[in-house]
Amino acid sequence: MDALCAERLADPAARALLAAGVSHADVPVDAPGSVPPALILALAAQHQGMPVPVGGARRLATALVDTVTGAGGKVETSSEVMRVVVERNRVTGVETAGGEVLRARRAVVADIGPRALFGGLVDTQLLPSRYLAGLRRFRYGTGVFKVDLALDGPAPWAAPGLAETGVVHLTGDLDAMAAAAHEAAHGVLPARPMLIVGQQSVADPSRAPAGGHTLWIETHVPPVPRLTGSWAKSRDAFLEVVLDRLEDHAPGLGARVVGTAVRTPQDLEHENPNLVGGDLGAGSSALDQQLVFRPVPGWFGYATPVKGLYLCSASTHPGGGVHGMAGHNCARRVLFDRRRHRI
Numbered sequence: 001m002d003a004l005c006a007e008r009l010a011d012p013a014a015r016a017l018l019a020a021g022v023s024h025a026d027v028p029v030d031a032p033g034s035v036p037p038a039l040i041l042a043l044a045a046q047h048q049g050m051p052v053p054v055g056g057a058r059r060l061a062t063a064l065v066d067t068v069t070g071a072g073g074k075v076e077t078s079s080e081v082m083r084v085v086v087e088r089n090r091v092t093g094v095e096t097a098g099g100e101v102l103r104a105r106r107a108v109v110a111d112i113g114p115r116a117l118f119g120g121l122v123d124t125q126l127l128p129s130r131y132l133a134g135l136r137r138f139r140y141g142t143g144v145f146k147v148d149l150a151l152d153g154p155a156p157w158a159a160p161g162l163a164e165t166g167v168v169h170l171t172g173d174l175d176a177m178a179a180a181a182h183e184a185a186h187g188v189l190p191a192r193p194m195l196i197v198g199q200q201s202v203a204d205p206s207r208a209p210a211g212g213h214t215l216w217i218e219t220h221v222p223p224v225p226r227l228t229g230s231w232a233k234s235r236d237a238f239l240e241v242v243l244d245r246l247e248d249h250a251p252g253l254g255a256r257v258v259g260t261a262v263r264t265p266q267d268l269e270h271e272n273p274n275l276v277g278g279d280l281g282a283g284s285s286a287l288d289q290q291l292v293f294r295p296v297p298g299w300f301g302y303a304t305p306v307k308g309l310y311l312c313s314a315s316t317h318p319g320g321g322v323h324g325m326a327g328h329n330c331a332r333r334v335l336f337d338r339r340r341h342r343i
Contacts, residue, residue: 001034002174012173018042019177020169023194025285026141026220028181029174033287050166052203060322084108084121084309091308106343107334109310111327113274113282114138114295117304117311127305134296138315140223141285142184143265143278145193147217147242150259154213155199156252166203170195170249180220187226189238193219195245212258217242223265223277231264274313281320282313291317302330308343310334 001022005015019029021041027034053059065075080097093103110117114135118124124132154163162168171177171194180190198216201207208214219242225234239262247253263271265278274282283289292300295315302310312330314320337343 001038002030027285029177052200054204107308109312111313113315131305139284140276140279142220143223144280145219145221146263148261149215151213151256152258153256155250157250168197184220187222189225195219231266282315302333
């Protein structure tokens with residue numbers, strides 16, 4: 001990305017603006033493969049903006065549930081799946097922690113990581129050695145340090161216009177972006193982290209009480225800090241680094257904070273085991289884990305070596321993001337295989 005920006009753009013601010021999309025992935029701005037995520041996000045933001053669901057992110061899940069139930073389906077939660085039932089190398093259902101076996105007529109579609117699926121739910125003896133070797137090579141990216149702030153007023157941004165902006169990227173120039181990404185990738189807490197700052201209450205006032213505002217902040221960090229070996233020992237100190245970085249661009253912000261919630265990579269994985277090491281992308285976005293290489297070379301089309309078992313999580317193409325394309329593509333593959341009598 002840095003080479004593209006240097007070739008096409010003379011203004012350092014314009015270079016940082018175009019490259020800002022890379023801060024959403026674990027790929028450094030100076031690494032091969034950093035151009036596609038930056039350009040895709042820039043194009044999407046230019047044409048569609050940054051959509052915010054009114055009433056909170058849960059409205060997206062509610063809409064999906066309504067779609068399923070409206071089509072005659074059923075959604076069941078709080079039933080942990082302990083085993084994928086396979087008979088004669090074909091999936092026939094799943095078994096829950098309560099001992100209930102839910103039968104599947106044609107397919108089981110798993111929205112989890114490949115290691116979790118084949119690390120306990122499915123017998124690995126059913127898998128070819130080449131697939132197992134690919135699973136062992138599958139890598140997760142950097143973790144994310146997440147901060148939510150409740151404010152008693154708008155963020156006092158120094159730069160004009162930012163108070164009305166839904167998403168703000170605090171990255172510095174391309175050298176600063178590369179330094180922060182390389183520090184995080186090598187176990188070091190960035191001295192000047194790249195911050196993605198969301199201001200949902202600007203677009204959706206229902207997110208905060210009258211007169212109040214919200215901020216969420218994400219930044220890439222190591223899954224475990226190398227210096228301390230523990231987020232319990234590093235959490236508070238790094239929170240100060242993040243807040244100081246914000247204060248540089250929004251002087252007086254600290255005085256408006258009335259509530260703070262912090263999630264370390266460890267917290268994120270505890271809440272959602274798919275986020276291994278706090279990796280929101282469910283697998284590194286490096287070039288060798290994209291397209292036909294994701295999650296396993298030769299098995300990038302959502303089907304797995306077990307007949308009737310499909311993988312549709314962000315660990316498959318096109319990776320993480322609020323786009324639903326992995327599930328959409330996987331559903332099309334299931335329907336295709338059904339028409340071809342493959343399941």
